[in-house]
Amino acid sequence: MSILNTISRLASDYRARRRRLATYLEISNLPRAIQKDIGWPDPQTERREPLRPRRR
Numbered sequence: 001m002s003i004l005n006t007i008s009r010l011a012s013d014y015r016a017r018r019r020r021l022a023t024y025l026e027i028s029n030l031p032r033a034i035q036k037d038i039g040w041p042d043p044q045t046e047r048r049e050p051l052r053p054r055r056r
Contacts, residue, residue: 027040036042 027035027038030040032042
């Protein structure tokens with residue numbers, strides 16, 4: 001794999017992460033009633049697991 005392919009893949013991953021974050025922020029700013037209607041998880045009742053396992 002060439003360096004340009006690697007840079008292209010990293011840029012694509014970065015854009016996808018930014019889009020996911022933008023979507024998350026947009027939905028999080030909606031009123032709770034609308035979030036509930038579309039099936040968005042309630043942050044008070046949802047137990048979040050760490051995104052990455054902790055290293056010891």
